[in-house]
Amino acid sequence: MGISEFFQHLMNGLTLGGIYALIALGYTMVYGILKFINFAHGDILMVGAYIGLFVFDGLRGDAPLGTWTFVSFFIAMLVSMVSCGLLGMAIERIAYKPLRKATRLAPLLSAIGVSFILSNSAAWVFGTQSRKLNYPFDNTPISFGGVVITPHQILILVVSVIMMVTLKLFVDRTRMGKAMRATSLDQDTAMLMGINVNKVISMTFAIGSALAAVGGILIALDYKVYPTMGTMTGLKAFVAAVVGGIGNISGAMFGGILLGLLETFGVAVFGIPTGLKDTIAFGVLILILLIKPEGLFGKVEKEKV
Amino acid sequence: MILLETEALTRAYGGVVAVSKVDFQVEAGLITGLIGPNGAGKTTLFNNMTGLDVPSSGKVFFNNKDITGFPAHKICRMGIARTFQNIRLFKELSVVENVMIGRHFKTGKDATHGRFLNALKSYVYLKQEEQEIYEAADNWLDFFDMSQFKNELAKNLPYGRQRELEIARALATDPKLLFLDEPAAGMNPQETDHLMATIRKIRDLGITVVLIEHDMKLVMNICDTITVLNYGMKLAQGTPREIKHNPSVIEAYLGKEEE
Numbered sequence: 001m002g003i004s005e006f007f008q009h010l011m012n013g014l015t016l017g018g019i020y021a022l023i024a025l026g027y028t029m030v031y032g033i034l035k036f037i038n039f040a041h042g043d044i045l046m047v048g049a050y051i052g053l054f055v056f057d058g059l060r061g062d063a064p065l066g067t068w069t070f071v072s073f074f075i076a077m078l079v080s081m082v083s084c085g086l087l088g089m090a091i092e093r094i095a096y097k098p099l100r101k102a103t104r105l106a107p108l109l110s111a112i113g114v115s116f117i118l119s120n121s122a123a124w125v126f127g128t129q130s131r132k133l134n135y136p137f138d139n140t141p142i143s144f145g146g147v148v149i150t151p152h153q154i155l156i157l158v159v160s161v162i163m164m165v166t167l168k169l170f171v172d173r174t175r176m177g178k179a180m181r182a183t184s185l186d187q188d189t190a191m192l193m194g195i196n197v198n199k200v201i202s203m204t205f206a207i208g209s210a211l212a213a214v215g216g217i218l219i220a221l222d223y224k225v226y227p228t229m230g231t232m233t234g235l236k237a238f239v240a241a242v243v244g245g246i247g248n249i250s251g252a253m254f255g256g257i258l259l260g261l262l263e264t265f266g267v268a269v270f271g272i273p274t275g276l277k278d279t280i281a282f283g284v285l286i287l288i289l290l291i292k293p294e295g296l297f298g299k300v301e302k303e304k305v
Numbered sequence: 306m307i308l309l310e311t312e313a314l315t316r317a318y319g320g321v322v323a324v325s326k327v328d329f330q331v332e333a334g335l336i337t338g339l340i341g342p343n344g345a346g347k348t349t350l351f352n353n354m355t356g357l358d359v360p361s362s363g364k365v366f367f368n369n370k371d372i373t374g375f376p377a378h379k380i381c382r383m384g385i386a387r388t389f390q391n392i393r394l395f396k397e398l399s400v401v402e403n404v405m406i407g408r409h410f411k412t413g414k415d416a417t418h419g420r421f422l423n424a425l426k427s428y429v430y431l432k433q434e435e436q437e438i439y440e441a442a443d444n445w446l447d448f449f450d451m452s453q454f455k456n457e458l459a460k461n462l463p464y465g466r467q468r469e470l471e472i473a474r475a476l477a478t479d480p481k482l483l484f485l486d487e488p489a490a491g492m493n494p495q496e497t498d499h500l501m502a503t504i505r506k507i508r509d510l511g512i513t514v515v516l517i518e519h520d521m522k523l524v525m526n527i528c529d530t531i532t533v534l535n536y537g538m539k540l541a542q543g544t545p546r547e548i549k550h551n552p553s554v555i556e557a558y559l560g561k562e563e564e
Contacts, residue, residue, distance in 0.1 A: 175409060178406070178409055179409075182395065182406050185395045185396075185397070185398075186393055186395065188357055188377070188393070189389075189393045189395070190378075191356070191357070191376070191377035191378045191381070192355065192357075192377055192378075192381050192386065192387055192475070192478075193378075193381065193406050193407050193409070193474070193478060194378050194381040194382045194478055195378050196376070196378045196379075197378065198376075
């Protein structure tokens with residue numbers, strides 16, 4: 001493999017990984033605070049993609065590619081983030097909060113239920129045929145010394161990096177971020193420190209869902225939008241979160257990017273047939289669970305006696 | 306003046322009545338002891354007064370305001386803080402960070418509100434606020450004579466110090482009333498002596514203290530008034546001297562004397 005070929009795969013892997021990372025963050029943040037896997041997260045990504053697609057089409061109308069289509073794309077992304085944030089909060093309120101004191105299996109089943117409701121409703125409302133997001137700008141590939149990069153890839157990388165840096169700053173620097181960290185360490189004690197835990201949980205769902213919406217729209221740039229599009233991507237992002245150490249924010253980012261790279265290089269370099277591409281993620285999951293079950297960045301939780 | 310009061314507070318879990326119609330009063334400015342054999346309902350009573358649990362019936366009043374069923378974070382912001390029977394520090398955070406968390410959510414009216422925008426507006430503002438919180442935390446560490454451990458991880462402190470750190474963190478929320486659940490549990494005699502002095506110092510700051518404790522030496526030494534629970538009911542209330550000579554208290558602890 002030549003050097004330019006290597007960079008080509010690296011670039012492809014990073015863009016794919018960036019999207020996985022954005023989605024994985026939602027899983028990991030919710031798990032960190034509630035010790036619960038939100039299996040409806042993948043479907044929120046799908047809703048985000050649809051909203052983005054419709055808002056973008058509505059805004060651009062018949063306008064030719066140019067500044068306006070570019071701006072419309074970002075407005076569409078913003079609208080989709082806000083709507084999905086609210087959707088995530090509503091789902092938590094209706095489907096998870098009443099079950100917070102129930103057995104751990106109950107909210108999990110509820111989440112699977114919500115996942116079906118979302119994907120079936122989407123099929124009912126939008127139809128099962130897949131749609132394509134119109135290009136927001138010219139996507140003619142650019143070549144850098146043999147490495148071909150599409151403007152979409154650049155956009156995906158820039159947007160996912162900005163989102164991750166913002167999230168990291170939010171969690172590390174702001175009071176709400178601190179409240180989130182405290183809540184994930186010990187909910188009862190956090191309450192006694194004056195932290196409104198319900199608000200923290202709502203906020204966590206809002207942020208996770210907004211990031212999923214971004215993930216959904218970025219996927220829509222290069223892939224089709226259809227009611228079950230969130231299932232496989234959601235599962236893979238979940239794997240990424242587990243690989244990075246579920247509950248750990250940096251871990252999710254790292255896990256997502258690692259998974260993107262493994263998938264790309266697995267097919268391109270190790271000759272794994274494209275048809276088996278999806279098995280790479282789950283193979284990695286099994287390996288991690290066998291070798292380092294707490295994930296790469298995770299901490300071993302000791303049972304208190 | 307009565308700072309906190311429960312009125313016929315009852316907490317039942319299914320058929321098990323953990324606390325039954327307890328009238329408990331806390332006089333402002335004093336150290337109140339809450340004692341009783343294991344399973345008497347002391348911690349349950351604490352949980353029901355601090356919002357971690359909701360009474361089945363009965364009421365809780367703080368400063369004459371009905372706070373029954375208020376969420377814990379609201380009760381905390383009204384000025385009630387507590388520690389736990391088993392240490393619940395943020396183990397992976399440093400000593401000073403633990404205390405800072407107690408402080409963070411106290412500044413401002415509703416401190417979790419709108420701060421992200423403030424943070425975006427001005428990094429300087431954020432720095433300055435962080436500095437204030439740090440200094441306040443530092444003062445509490447000084448009060449506990451723990452400044453030298455400031456940057457240690459909480460989990461690496463000696464046991465007695467961890468217990469005191471938990472108290473420091475509770476105090477950082479700026480309470481009028483402090484609940485301590487078995488603060489001397491597992492301490493050696495020197496550590497207990499140090500703790501007694503500390504609790505007195507806390508009272509001298511004007512903070513009312515309520516403590517659950519099995520160490521009778523500590524209870525009899527520092528409490529101004531004691532309430533005894535047995536089988537979820539209030540058995541007696543009085544000064545340490547009265548309690549020591551109360552026949553039903555002696556019976557509850559030692560059993561009835563054979564004829």
